[in-house]
Amino acid sequence: MNSLTLGKYIPLDSIIHKMDPRSKIIGMLIIIVSIFFPSGWIGYGIIGLSVFVVVLLSKLNIKIIFNSMKPMMMMLLFLLFINTLVIKDGDLLLDVFGFTIYSEAIFQTLYITIRLFLMIMTTTTLTATTKPLDLTLGIEDLLKPFKRFGVPSHEIAMLISIALRFIPDLIEETQRIMKAQASRGVDLKEGTFKEKIMAILSLIVPLFVSALQRAEDLANAMEARGYSPGKPRTRYKVLKMKGSDYTLIVCSLILMVSMIVLSRMYA
Amino acid sequence: MPILFENVSHIYSEGTPFRYSALSNVNLDITEGKITAIVGETGSGKSTLVQHLNALLLPTSGKVTVLDRTIISGEKPKDLKGLRRNVGLVFQFPEYQLFEETILKDVEFGPKNFGFEDSEKKAKEALKMVGIEESLFEKSPLELSGGQKRRVAIAGILAMNPKVIVLDEPTAGLDPSGSKSMMNLFYDLNKKYNKTIIIVTHDMEQVFAYCDEVVVMSQGQIKLKTDVKSFFKDSSLCKSFGILAPHLIRLKDSLIEKGFKIDEEVDSIESLVKIVSRQVKK
Ligand SMILES: Nc1ncnc2c1ncn2[C@@H]1O[C@H](COP(=O)(O)OP(=O)(O)OP(=O)(O)O)[C@@H](O)[C@H]1O
Ligand SMILES: [Mg+2]
Numbered sequence: 058m059n060s061l062t063l064g065k066y067i068p069l070d071s072i073i074h075k076m077d078p079r080s081k082i083i084g085m086l087i088i089i090v091s092i093f094f095p096s097g098w099i100g101y102g103i104i105g106l107s108v109f110v111v112v113l114l115s116k117l118n119i120k121i122i123f124n125s126m127k128p129m130m131m132m133l134l135f136l137l138f139i140n141t142l143v144i145k146d147g148d149l150l151l152d153v154f155g156f157t158i159y160s161e162a163i164f165q166t167l168y169i170t171i172r173l174f175l176m177i178m179t180t181t182t183l184t185a186t187t188k189p190l191d192l193t194l195g196i197e198d199l200l201k202p203f204k205r206f207g208v209p210s211h212e213i214a215m216l217i218s219i220a221l222r223f224i225p226d227l228i229e230e231t232q233r234i235m236k237a238q239a240s241r242g243v244d245l246k247e248g249t250f251k252e253k254i255m256a257i258l259s260l261i262v263p264l265f266v267s268a269l270q271r272a273e274d275l276a277n278a279m280e281a282r283g284y285s286p287g288k289p290r291t292r293y294k295v296l297k298m299k300g301s302d303y304t305l306i307v308c309s310l311i312l313m314v315s316m317i318v319l320s321r322m323y324a
Numbered sequence: 325m326p327i328l329f330e331n332v333s334h335i336y337s338e339g340t341p342f343r344y345s346a347l348s349n350v351n352l353d354i355t356e357g358k359i360t361a362i363v364g365e366t367g368s369g370k371s372t373l374v375q376h377l378n379a380l381l382l383p384t385s386g387k388v389t390v391l392d393r394t395i396i397s398g399e400k401p402k403d404l405k406g407l408r409r410n411v412g413l414v415f416q417f418p419e420y421q422l423f424e425e426t427i428l429k430d431v432e433f434g435p436k437n438f439g440f441e442d443s444e445k446k447a448k449e450a451l452k453m454v455g456i457e458e459s460l461f462e463k464s465p466l467e468l469s470g471g472q473k474r475r476v477a478i479a480g481i482l483a484m485n486p487k488v489i490v491l492d493e494p495t496a497g498l499d500p501s502g503s504k505s506m507m508n509l510f511y512d513l514n515k516k517y518n519k520t521i522i523i524v525t526h527d528m529e530q531v532f533a534y535c536d537e538v539v540v541m542s543q544g545q546i547k548l549k550t551d552v553k554s555f556f557k558d559s560s561l562c563k564s565f566g567i568l569a570p571h572l573i574r575l576k577d578s579l580i581e582k583g584f585k586i587d588e589e590v591d592s593i594e595s596l597v598k599i600v601s602r603q604v605k606k
Contacts, residue, residue: 067341230420236380237421240413241480242405242437252437259433262423266466 067185072301073115074186078195080302085183087309092175096319101171107312108178115186125181129173137166193218194296212286219275227268234263325392327354327377327488327520332386334372346372348544350386354537356488359514359521361531361552363567364541370524371416373541374490377522378411379404391487409438412486416493416524418477422465427456427476430465434484443483450483451476453509471502478506482513488520489513495527503527507534532556532570540565553589572596 068074073081091104112119140162147161184192197214204210235245243256334347346369354360362370375381376388376395383397391410395401415421424430428447435443451461454475460468465476478494491510495503511534513519525531531538531552538555540548547565548555555561559569559577569577576590584603590596 069341233415234421236375237415237418239380239404240378240408240415241421241434241484242408244405244437255433259421259423263420266423267420 065185066188067117067121069116069186071114071116071186073111073182075301076186076305077296077298077302078187078191079198079296080298080305081183081187082192082195082199084305084309085179087306087313088179089176091309091313091316092172092179094313094316094320095323096316097323100316100319101175103315104175104312105171105178107308108175108182112178112182115182117182117185121185122178122181125177126174129177133166133170133173136169137162140166189221190218191294193221194292194294198296211290215286223268223271226271227264230267231260231264234260234267325389326356327391327522328352328387328389329373329376330387330389332376332383332388334369334376334381335384336372338384346544347383350544350546352539352546352549354520354522354539356520357514357518358536359510359523359534360537360539361535362522362524362539362541363526363528363531364547365566368541369544370541371492372544374413374492374522374524377488377490378408378413380413405438409484410486411488411490412481412484413490414478414481414492414494416496417474418480419470419473421477421480422473425464426462427451427465427468428461430476431479431483434480438484440484446483446485447479450479453482454479455505471498474498475506486519488522490522492524493526494523495525495530503530510534528562528567528570532572540567 088104088108092101094100096104112122141158144162144165145157145159147159147164149157150160150163151158187195193214196217197210200208200210200213235243238256238259241259243259245253245256248256329350329352332347332350333345336342336344336346350373352373362373364370372381376383377390379388379395379401382395382401385397387397388395390407393401393407401407422430424433428444428451431447431450432443435446440446448458448461452458456472456475456479460472465473468476474494474497478491481489489510494510495506498506507530510521510523514521523530523535535552538548538550538552539546542565556569556573558580559573562569562573568574572590572593576586576596579596579600580586584600586596586599588595588599590599
């Protein structure tokens with residue numbers, strides 16, 4: 058559980074951490090869109106380099122990015138396996154007893170890996186440098202223009218921030234219940250099938266009971282303090298864009314335009 | 325064979341920016357067959373310490389010896405089940421760990437996991453010990469009050485008949501008479517069955533009335549380990565740790581301040597009254 062780096066906020070003191078969450082979200086969206094353009098190796102090189110600069114500026118340890126790639130490893134290996142079976146274009150690289158691997162299969166997998174890596178690098182940088190609550194504030198603000206079309210931006214933001222707020226609690230609770238049941242002889246690794254089912258039940262049931270209890274407590278506490286979803290609310294923290302924020306947005310826009318140009322050239 | 329902590333440190337989330345050193349260089353021996361209280365302000369590392377006793381937490385560095393088992397940092401301990409069967413740990417707010425359909429089944433869960441033949445008998449005995457009536461045995465644990473849930477959870481550990489019983493704030497949030505009967509139960513288990521009892525508590529009256537030894541923790545370190553009698557000889561030692569001494573000790577101290585001569589050990593209000601009235605009559 059402690060190795061859970063994906064999407065975790067890492068408190069550091071850097072220019073990226075201090076930026077407005079809105080500009081960071083917009084920047085991330087623009088970069089993700091740019092990744093989707095088939096701009097070739099040069100394009101991906103440029104994107105990679107730009108995101109790398111942002112990571113450097115944010116003082117994050119680059120290891121964190123690689124760690125958050127780890128859960129994808131199995132999926133990518135599986136993809137490589139499927140690709141070698143299906144794609145039969147390009148040069149023949151290997152032929153063992155009729156089992157053939159073509160260069161295009163490797164190429165395609167590498168392509169997807171790089172795209173995925175860039176995307177994870179971008180999103181991890183966003184979540185690692187932005188407090189979950191700031192992130193939801195940013196999302197709420199960005200959704201505001203859509204209120205006219207019936208998008209309940211405030212409710213969505215409240216929902217996300219409550220969900221985010223409960224994640225560490227639930228992780229802690231899970232660990233606590235796991236320990237409590239381990240004291241009663243539960244062993245998740247060993248035992249017969251029936252014992253394993255019981256072991257999992259002994260975790261899930263208390264977890265659900267306490268999650269529901271927490272939800273009810275929170276709802277009561279919010280109501281007791283006069284919260285009502287539809288009402289207009291003022292904010293304790295007012296978001297403000299600075300020079301660095303505009304720089305980030307402009308830079309990512311330039312990046313996207315160059316990717317569009319590059320992909321045209323390839324096509 | 326005592327329970328031994330040798331140079332034990334525990335660091336949470338080692339290797340991340342969230343790293344937190346909860347125990348640093350703890351050396352402690354806990355005598356078997358006694359009731360030991362562990363006290364200290366919140367966040368001082370009491371719960372972290374006791375979770376090392378049945379290897380729920382492993383030391384980041386150092387060595388823990390419990391019963392005939394030694395747990396050394398960096399080594400993967402074997403046969404944890406054997407250890408956990410003999411060291412029963414009741415968590416802070418254990419009522420959240422209940423999950424079975426009926427109370428009886430929930431209490432049987434532990435003994436069954438450890439392969440007891442007579443788990444039902446053990447469960448019924450344990451439930452009686454904690455004062456849960458037979459009429460409740462088939463009810464769902466979720467229908468009980470908070471205090472009753474706590475008793476059932478404690479019964480769930482007692483049913484395993486462990487040699488060492490570790491309780492993390494077992495009476496927090498119970499009503500006064502409930503906590504008293506709970507403490508009496510632990511006292512009896514110690515006296516009748518010679519169980520080693522380790523209790524984490526904030527209640528000095530309990531420490532004074534029921535415990536043999538006391539361990540004071542602060543900021544992840546052991547500040548003092550002594551027997552309860554010398555700890556509460558007068559209130560000055562408690563005061564030096566920012567702990568409020570039991571009523572009786574404070575009363576005794578103020579009587580001494582007012583000119584009474586009390587040299588004897590005082591363990592109840594009656595004995596104090598006897599001493600004082602003798603001097604008043606003079
Ligand atoms: N799973 C964990 N991860 C990180 N830090 C933790 C974890 N559990 C406890 N801590 C920290 O370790 C310190 C000691 O915690 P511990 O629970 O041992 O205190 P305690 O003495 O039992 O306090 P209390 O009287 O409030 O129960 C605390 O500062 C706590 O924040
Ligand atoms: Mg505690």
